[in-house]
Amino acid sequence: MKYLSLLIPLLFIAVLLYAAVKKVKLYDSFTAGIKGAIPLIVSIFPYLAAILMLSELFEQSGLSAILTGTLSPVFDFFGIPPELSKLVLIKPFSGSGATALLSEILSAYGADSYIGRCACVCYGSSETVFYISAVYFAGVKYKKLALPVCIALAANFLTVVFGCLICRVL
Amino acid sequence: MNGIFAVIFLCSAGLCLILDPNCFLPALLSGGQKAATLSLSLLAVYCVWLGFFQVLADCGLAGKLSGALHPLSKRLFRSTDKEATFLATSNLTANLLGLPGAPTPLGIKAVEKFCKAGNYYAADMLFVLNATSLQLLPTTVIALRIAAGSVSAYDILLPTLLATLLSTVLGALLVRLLCGRKKA
Numbered sequence: 001m002k003y004l005s006l007l008i009p010l011l012f013i014a015v016l017l018y019a020a021v022k023k024v025k026l027y028d029s030f031t032a033g034i035k036g037a038i039p040l041i042v043s044i045f046p047y048l049a050a051i052l053m054l055s056e057l058f059e060q061s062g063l064s065a066i067l068t069g070t071l072s073p074v075f076d077f078f079g080i081p082p083e084l085s086k087l088v089l090i091k092p093f094s095g096s097g098a099t100a101l102l103s104e105i106l107s108a109y110g111a112d113s114y115i116g117r118c119a120c121v122c123y124g125s126s127e128t129v130f131y132i133s134a135v136y137f138a139g140v141k142y143k144k145l146a147l148p149v150c151i152a153l154a155a156n157f158l159t160v161v162f163g164c165l166i167c168r169v170l
Numbered sequence: 171m172n173g174i175f176a177v178i179f180l181c182s183a184g185l186c187l188i189l190d191p192n193c194f195l196p197a198l199l200s201g202g203q204k205a206a207t208l209s210l211s212l213l214a215v216y217c218v219w220l221g222f223f224q225v226l227a228d229c230g231l232a233g234k235l236s237g238a239l240h241p242l243s244k245r246l247f248r249s250t251d252k253e254a255t256f257l258a259t260s261n262l263t264a265n266l267l268g269l270p271g272a273p274t275p276l277g278i279k280a281v282e283k284f285c286k287a288g289n290y291y292a293a294d295m296l297f298v299l300n301a302t303s304l305q306l307l308p309t310t311v312i313a314l315r316i317a318a319g320s321v322s323a324y325d326i327l328l329p330t331l332l333a334t335l336l337s338t339v340l341g342a343l344l345v346r347l348l349c350g351r352k353k354a
Contacts, residue, residue, distance in 0.1 A: 007267065012222060019229035026225060033224025037216040040275055041209055048209060053201030054179055060197035061182040062189050096204075103314050111320030120315060120326040124308035125334035129301045130174075136277050136297050140285040146173065148294040151344045152301035159302070159337035166329040 040139075047134035055093035055130070064089055078161045079168075083115050084122055088160055091122070092129040092153060099123075114167060121163035126156040215271030223260075223276070232256060246342075247284070247292035254283035258296050265304050273300065294349045295342065302341040303334050 019026060058064050068089055072082040080088060087105065091098040102123045109115040129152045133145050186194040226232045236243075236256030243255035257280035264272040277300055284292040308330055315323040 015222065015226050015229070015231060018231060019225050022229045024225065024229045029225045029228040030221040033221040034217045036220050036224075036275075037213055040216055040220075040278060041213045044212070044278070045205065045209055049202055049205035050175070052205045052208070053198045054175060054182075056197045056201035056204070057182040057186070057194075058178055060193050060200075061185040063178075063182045063185050066185070099310060099314070102311070103318070106314055106318035106320075111315045111318040112322065112325070116315075116318070116320075117326055117329070120308075120311045121329045121333055124305070124311045124326065124330040125303060125337060127301045127303040132301045133297060135274060136281045136300065137293070139278055139282045140293075142285045142290055142293065144290075145297075147348060148297050148301075148345065149174065151294075151341055151348065152298050155298070155302045155337040155341035155344065158340060159333045162336050163329060163333035166332055 044135050044138045047138045048131075051093070051130055051134040055090075055097065058093060059090070059097065079164050080122075080160055081115055081118060081164065083109065084119055084160075084164075087119055087122055088126075088157070091126050092156065093131070095128045095131065098128070118164050118167045121167055122160045125159045125163050127152070129153055129156060212271070212274070216275050219272045220275050232260075235260075247289070247295055249284065249287070249289050249292045251283060251287055251289075254280055254287065254289075254292070257283065258292070261296065262299060262304065265300065266306055291345075291349050295345045298341040298345050299338060302337040304338050305334065306331070 016026060019029070064086065068086045071089070072085045075085045075088065076082055083105065087098060087101050090101055102119055105119045106116050109119075111117075111120075129149060133149050133152075137145060183194065186197070223232070233252075233256075236252050236259070239259045240252060240255060243259045244250065247255055247258055249255050257276050261273045261276040261280055264276060277296060280296055281293045284290070284296070307327070311326065311330070312323050315326070
């Protein structure tokens with residue numbers, strides 16, 4: 001794992017050296033790139049704010065708790081332990097929420113328990129679908145996202161089912 | 171997205187009304203605050219990577235890499251726009267390596283370019299590939315496992331990889347089947 005931390009510095013050194021050899025004006029080029037950061041943030045911000053408000057409301061209103069309760073038997077049917085249903089529900093909305101939840105689960109059940117390992121696999125193999133959809137499509141007018149969002153959610157759910165299954169075998 | 175937003179928002183708000191009306195505004199405000207702080211930290215990350223990628227583009231390496239990857243990305247995204255497919259493939263590579271923050275600016279630009287060219291299939295494909303999480307090393311999970319006192323923190327690598335691979339392949343196939351037909 002030590003080598004992994006070398007990856008990013010080496011990548012920068014290699015590219016900047018190559019650019020210097022090619023007589024690229026490094027400072028000008030680097031700053032020109034950074035110029036794009038502000039408009040990028042500005043175009044993302046409204047969507048980011050709306051999604052984060054939505055996820056906060058979803059959590060605080062108790063809707064997520066109710067859904068967790070009602071969906072637990074369904075999840076159980078698919079082989080997902082009921083302890084994980086909240087994590088599965090939160091993950092598409094909020095990365096930081098899911099991270100907090102994962103660390104709670106790990107300290108409650110132990111990192112090496114079946115529940116703990118399942119939670120890790122669920123967390124690691126799914127993504128914050130709504131957040132990504134908001135950010136990636138922020139700059140464009142194309143907003144017919146229902147189908148791709150559903151595909152992503154379905155794929156994520158099946159991963160969790162599959163992940164729980166593997167954890168039981170391995 | 172408008173429908174999803176409306177349903178979740180109204181259901182949550184309605185529930186707030188019944189259970190605890192006082193939690194409504196604080197929840198929205200804390201979401202807004204999170205957006206504000208997150209934007210600032212994202213801005214920092216974007217500065218680093220956008221600067222880096224500009225150097226990569228200016229020295230000609232980006233063009234060479236995209237040339238090498240073009241046959242693959244042409245099939246995956248059904249696009250002949252070299253710049254857009256390069257952005258998309260670098261987005262996937264950055265995801266795979268787990269470079270923190272790097273995939274997002276690339277992905278946004280790629281989606282923008284695809285959509286401008288009217289290639290919504292490619293935009294959908296890139297989004298689903300991103301949203302099904304392709305990562306070789308889930309660093310956050312491992313850090314949390316170590317923090318929780320795991321004796322074998324790397325135990326979950328293989329199951330995670332298998333599961334995420336399945337979801338990514340499945341997602342890509344579904345996009346191909348469901349979104350591909352419109353413009354086949």
